[in-house]
Amino acid sequence: MAVRAIASLELYAIIALMTLIMVVTTEDDIPVGEVLMDDRPVILRGYDGILHCRFRGEPLAVYWEKGPDLASATKLVSWHPPTGGIRVQSYGIGKYNLTEDFSLVIHDVEDNDAGRYICIVSDFRGYELSNHTVATVKVPPQEPFPTIDQCPSGSTGSRANSCTLTTDIGDDTTELTCQALGAPRDIVSLSWTLRGRTISHQEPYRYANPDGETEDLKFTIDATPSYDPYVCSAILPATIRGNATASVIVKPAPITTTTEFVVTTNATDPFVGDPGNRSLGKGMV
Structure with missing residues (x-):
């Protein structure tokens, strides 16, 4: 997308x-x-x-x-x-x-x-x-967290700039997936908000890791274009760090237009002399 x-x-x-x-x-x-x-x-x-x-x-x-x-x-x-x-x-x-x-x-x-x-x-x-x-x-989730899957690898880390995406031509929405990897099981949660309001109240998908203690979390939404950022928050347990967030702005696809061009050619009459005679002029090679 x-x-x-x-x-x-x-x-x-x-x-x-x-x-x-x-x-x-x-x-x-x-x-x-x-x-x-x-x-x-x-x-x-x-x-x-x-x-x-x-x-x-x-x-x-x-x-x-x-x-x-x-x-x-x-x-x-x-x-x-x-x-x-x-x-x-x-x-x-x-x-x-x-x-x-x-x-x-x-x-x-x-x-x-x-x-x-x-x-x-x-x-x-x-x-x-x-x-x-x-x-x-x-154990805390793997850094950086959370990340937005559609953003470049590493660009959602601490102190990075907010992510800007553009929908594909012909699409009304773009898919956004927020994730936290290696989080302690049943402790961390994810939420999506826009302009401070919760977008979806569904629970993120949780995938248990082989160690039996951690899990990967993913939360996917379909986002319509907005110049206000979509914010994904990883809700943490008791820590003075507070919640960790990653944000993304979704821009509409560029507007394309079709323009017709009329091409004209200025031609010079190859005939010289008396128009009635229409004889070809002499040329040099």
Whole structure:
């Protein structure tokens, strides 16, 4: 179908928050005296993973630990209100960071970062609350991801330009296939959007790889010409990288027209002399 191309990868952040009890949209939805955490989060090897800890009100202290229980857990990072204010600023010490909302960032995730994480909060009433979640480490999809199959190989990598395609003459649409290769099974998903609206709600096709742990994902649509980009997003699990995207602009086929040309020739009368005589003039060879 489409033949001309140059492609791109953009990044923008979106992380879904899930809880064991409910989906929380605002702090006011969190019951007093409870700490809510991600339900079975997946963090990707080699990326910076993020784990959320949510609670009502301003805390007096926040602690993150890792281990089977409070008695034997290893302390990772803690926060106490600074003089003159109680809102934390983002900071990092070594392997672990705290964000402004007290989420834990795990830098450069490795296999041994899997395990049970505990968030301990001294709340605004002075009560000590805690909750835990068990994080799993998975291999990330192969870079670059996602890619658009109709774009040149390698052109959808990081910092590349957006891909531009032109439909073939006589075609109203062109086929676009977004894919992510070597993704952890049942973790990553794909979606197509145009002008911020989802084009199709169908699930991408998933093809299991021989290793039993990863899969290839493909999502194909028929795209009509548009000067707004079609955006394919690879929706990732808990990571500060956010979703990875690749975009493509589909241009209509060039308009062809048929023009008739009338060719005229200026001829010189080969006869010279008296027109009545019409004798041929002399020539030199």
